[in-house]
Amino acid sequence: MLDVTTAYEHGPTVEATEQELSPVLPCEVRGLCFAAGGSPLIDKIDLTLGAGGVTMIMGPNGAGKSVFIRLLHGMLEPTAGEIHWGGRPLDEETRKRQAMVFQTPVLLRRSVEANIAFALRLHGEGGRARCAEMLEEAGLSNKSSQPARLLSGGERQRLAIARALAADPDVLFLDEPTASLDPASVQLIEEIVFSARDRGVKIIFITHDIGQARRLGDDVVFMHRGRIMERAPTPRFFDKPSSREAKDYLAGRIVL
Amino acid sequence: MQDFGHAFSLAFQLMWAADPDLMEIIGLSLRVSLTAMTISCAIALPIGAALGMIRFRGRGAAIILLNALMGLPPVVVGLCVYLMLSRAGPMGWLGLLYTPTAMIIAQSILITPIIAALSRQVIEDLHAEYAEQFRSMCVPTRTAIAALLWDARYSLLTVALAGFGRAVAEVGAVIIVGGNIDHLTRVMTTAIALETSKGDLSLALALGMVLLLIALVINAGVMAVRMTAARFAYA
Ligand SMILES: Nc1ncnc2c1ncn2[C@@H]1O[C@H](COP(=O)(O)OP(=O)(O)O)[C@@H](O)[C@H]1O
Ligand SMILES: [Mg+2]
Numbered sequence: 019m020l021d022v023t024t025a026y027e028h029g030p031t032v033e034a035t036e037q038e039l040s041p042v043l044p045c046e047v048r049g050l051c052f053a054a055g056g057s058p059l060i061d062k063i064d065l066t067l068g069a070g071g072v073t074m075i076m077g078p079n080g081a082g083k084s085v086f087i088r089l090l091h092g093m094l095e096p097t098a099g100e101i102h103w104g105g106r107p108l109d110e111e112t113r114k115r116q117a118m119v120f121q122t123p124v125l126l127r128r129s130v131e132a133n134i135a136f137a138l139r140l141h142g143e144g145g146r147a148r149c150a151e152m153l154e155e156a157g158l159s160n161k162s163s164q165p166a167r168l169l170s171g172g173e174r175q176r177l178a179i180a181r182a183l184a185a186d187p188d189v190l191f192l193d194e195p196t197a198s199l200d201p202a203s204v205q206l207i208e209e210i211v212f213s214a215r216d217r218g219v220k221i222i223f224i225t226h227d228i229g230q231a232r233r234l235g236d237d238v239v240f241m242h243r244g245r246i247m248e249r250a251p252t253p254r255f256f257d258k259p260s261s262r263e264a265k266d267y268l269a270g271r272i273v274l
Numbered sequence: 275m276q277d278f279g280h281a282f283s284l285a286f287q288l289m290w291a292a293d294p295d296l297m298e299i300i301g302l303s304l305r306v307s308l309t310a311m312t313i314s315c316a317i318a319l320p321i322g323a324a325l326g327m328i329r330f331r332g333r334g335a336a337i338i339l340l341n342a343l344m345g346l347p348p349v350v351v352g353l354c355v356y357l358m359l360s361r362a363g364p365m366g367w368l369g370l371l372y373t374p375t376a377m378i379i380a381q382s383i384l385i386t387p388i389i390a391a392l393s394r395q396v397i398e399d400l401h402a403e404y405a406e407q408f409r410s411m412c413v414p415t416r417t418a419i420a421a422l423l424w425d426a427r428y429s430l431l432t433v434a435l436a437g438f439g440r441a442v443a444e445v446g447a448v449i450i451v452g453g454n455i456d457h458l459t460r461v462m463t464t465a466i467a468l469e470t471s472k473g474d475l476s477l478a479l480a481l482g483m484v485l486l487l488i489a490l491v492i493n494a495g496v497m498a499v500r501m502t503a504a505r506f507a508y509a
Contacts, residue, residue, distance in 0.1 A: 093410060114412045124407040127400075127425045136421070140411060165506045185411065 040188035042103040042112045043069035043220055045090065050099035052082075052089055052244075059085045061244040062099070072211070072221040074231040074252070077241035078272050083224045084121060086241065087191045090222070091118050103189075117187035121194050123178030125166040130158055130177055133166045137184035148184075155213070156180035157206055172203030179210055189220045196230065208234060228268065232256060240264045277475065284476030285483065296477070300484055303461040306374050307442040310381035311389075315434050317382075318389035323419050325390070326397030327405075337394065343387030348380075352450030355380045359451065372453040377461065380447040385437040392433040393426075400426045428503035432496045439492045443485060 045067040052060035059082050067073055075083050088094045090101060092108045103112040126133050134149050153159050156176040161169065166177060175195050182190060192211070196204045204227075211234060215221050225231055231238060231252065238255040240248040240263070247261040259265050266272070288296050325336060357363050359371040359379075370376045400422050408418050423430065445463035452459035454468050462481045469478040 091410065093406065110412060118410045120406065120410070124403055126404070126421070137411065140413060140417070168506075 040069055040104070040115070040218070040220070042115045042188050043067070044104070045189075046100075046102040046105075047090070048100045048102075050086075050089060050101060051097050052085060052094060053097045059244050060089060060096075063244075063246055065239065065246060065249065067220065067222070070215070070218055070220055071236040072215055072223055072234050074235035074238045075222065075224045075241060076226065076231060076238055076267070077247075078267060081241040082244040083241050084193055085244075087118070087193060087222060087224065091116055091191055093118075114185075115187055116189040116191065117182035117185045118191040119175070119178045119182050119193060119195055121197075123174060125169075125174060125177060125181075128166060129163050130166050130169065131162040133177060133181055134184050137181045141185055143184075152180045152184055155210060172199045172206070175199065175203070175207060176210065179207065183210075183214055183219075187219060189222065190214060192221065192223045194224050194226070196225065196227065204230070228256065240267070242267075281475035281479050285480035288476060288480040289483070293480075296480055296484075298457065299460050299462055299465050299481065302374065302459075303442055303463075306377045306448070306461060307381060307438055309378045310385060310441045311434055311438040313378065313382045314386040314389050314437055318386045318437075319393055319423060319430065320419075321390045322393030323397045323423055325394040327401040327419065327422060328415075337391075340387055340391045340394065344391050346384060346387065348384055348444045348446030349450065351384050352380055352447035355383065355447065355451045371451065372455060372459055374452070374459060376451040377448040377459060380451045381441040381444060384444060384447055385441050388440060389433055389437040392436060393430055396426050396429040396433060397422050428499050431499050435492050435496050435499075439489060442488060 045065075047063055047065040047067075050060055050063040050065075051058060063086065075087070077083055085094065089096055090108075092113045101108050106112065126136060128136070131149060131153065134152050135144070138144060138148060138152075150159070150162075153162050156179065158173060158177060158180070161173065166174070169177060179192070179195060190211075196207050199207070208230065211221055211223065221234075223234060225234075235252040237249065237251050239246055240255065240259070240261065242261075242263040247263045248255065248259060250260070255264070256268065259268060321340075325333060325340070355376060356371065358365050359368065359376055360366055361371070370379070404418070404422065404425075408421075413421070443463065445467055448459075448461055449464045449467060452461065452464060454460050454464035462485050466478045466481050466485075469475070469481075
């Protein structure tokens with residue numbers, strides 16, 4: 019179960035994989051289904067996510083990417099199938115070791131600093147020093163006393179990511195965190211993600227940005243109509259995608 | 275009707291001179307209604323928060339009941355409190371009838387449903403915004419309630435002021451349980467009611483103007499709170 023190399027179907031790609039073994043990883047998904055309103059949104063997904071590294075999830079709009087990571091994070095109940103984290107069914111203990119940044123993050127109606135402090139306090143940390151450190155990393159030091167809801171799009175995302183990392187998670191889900199941001203903001207966010215990965219945090223990252231997926235991803239999971247069509251190490255996915263849907267998607271011929 | 279102009283000038287004189295009787299009445303009014311507001315908030319805010327964020331069987335009925343209680347007729351509340359506190363009543367031994375405490379109790383009963391119902395709406399809206407994030411972060415229920423109450427504080431303050439406004443302007447309940455006793459339970463509204471019927475228009479008018487002024491101040495306060503909150507994007 020904990021053999022990371024076999025858990026990682028396509029071979030290990032990151033050193034962090036060997037360094038840090040989190041009790042919640044690997045994640046094993048078997049026969050996962052989710053239906054709402056009579057239509058299947060997630061259709062018999064099987065997937066293993068090893069410890070460490072960055073897994074990119076790609077696929078056309080409406081493919082079920084967001085629904086899938088919500089299921090992984092326990093925000094939705096599967097209609098069938100199983101999700102095991104570190105060999106155990108998804109429970110509250112595991113959920114506490116995960117953090118998620120939603121597609122449109124909700125910030126508390128408080129100052130930037132207070133948003134981080136809230137997350138820190140949940141985990142029994144209250145130090146102002148730690149708070150300042152997190153703001154520094156997110157490039158928000160000079161905004162610490164501003165109302166969070168008046169931040170720009172890029173700042174909001176950075177704050178949401180910093181808040182997620184304040185929980186010191188083993189797994190971080192990011193749902194299109196850089197969609198509609200300018201290149202500088204994108205770069206800042208990618209740096210934050212890299213440093214989290216280097217600390218051994220498993221990153222699961224949804225994006226439509228091919229350049230970003232190449233830069234960040236150790237492997238790519240390609241979804242289409244609620245299914246995983248392909249899962250491959252990043253270079254191979256972009257150079258030689260094996261499924262027709264992935265080829266069409268990468269060529270800009272949207273397949274819904 | 276020449277009485278009328280005379281009454282007006284007398285009223286202004288009373289206010290200008292800060293007439294001790296007038297001040298006593300205003301002071302008691304404020305003390306009773308502010309205390310009632312505080313007590314009601316202590317009871318109603320947790321109820322509002324619970325109804326706003328916890329889904330349980332019978333919640334819909336509870337909300338309907340609460341909304342209905344917002345319209346409680348003051349005289350009925352006064353009558354019920356009177357029956358409870360009167361010598362023969364179950365709480366008669368406390369000897370509270372015709373005391374400021376009795377008026378505080380009556381006003382608290384009157385405005386608790388108002389504060390609970392309005393804060394329920396406020397908390398429910400904010401909860402809708404926060405719920406998913408909180409679930410993702412595994413925020414314990416107690417922490418979530420505290421966070422909602424804190425982050426909704428500007429809106430809740432306006433709710434509390436609405437409750438105060440209703441309490442301080444109410445006459446039916448306090449006249450029954452307070453009795454409008456001079457120097458003891460005479461508040462602005464009861465004084466207005468009885469002085470008018472006795473024909474002493476000047477005191478009634480002076481008190482009426484003070485009440486209007488208080489209403490104005492409350493509304494200005496509500497507006498100021500709203501604007502501050504909006505400016506800092508906290509509401
Ligand atoms: N809770 C839900 N109930 C019903 N339908 C949903 C729900 N969440 C998402 N959907 C639908 O599922 C499909 C996949 O959504 P989503 O996972 O958000 O796609 P994407 O891959 O773009 O993130 C969409 O058609 C969406 O409308
Ligand atoms: Mg999505």
